[in-house]
Amino acid sequence: MLWKTLICVIAVAAGIAVFVHHAMTKTQVSAVADVRAIGNPGGAVALQGKVTYAEDNTFVLDDGTGKVEVTTCPVWYKRVNICVGERVMVVGRVLTGIAPSTRSDFVIGAYRIFRRYEVIEIRGKPGKPPWGSQRASGEPLPSP
DSSP: OOOHHHOOOOOOOOHHHHHHHHHHHHBBOOOOHHHHHSSOOOOOOEEEEEEEHHHHTTTEEESSOEEEEEEEOOTOOOOOOOOOTTTEEEEEEOOOOOOOOTTTTTEEEEEEEEEEEEEESOSSSSSGGGGGGGGGTTTTOOOO
16 A cells, blocks of 8 residues: 555656656756847846856756756855766846956856756845845855
């Protein structure tokens, strides 16, 4: 009886995962070239592709139409281990006022990274990042 319940739970979880994956990848993912052409679309964008460069919580994503530099968070806040060759989907916002490296067309600040069946949460919502009110030591910044 326990194994039947376990199989049902696994089947439901797999169904939910397929639904979420379909919803995230089939209807909302933009091409890098489209986002580049729009400039700053405002709000969150989703991009997916292959990582061509990765170092210190920053990586370059190539979807075949262009390349985007993805910034995550300071290494002292959280280590994000993304490797060259991985296929990922990134949800974030286009950053203005930041010059992209010579390896990319523009820069996006990541909120979440989807890798296979893993979700890497960088920040829960737009606005001031959680690491913006902490020092490298983890101590809160003094109030002005």
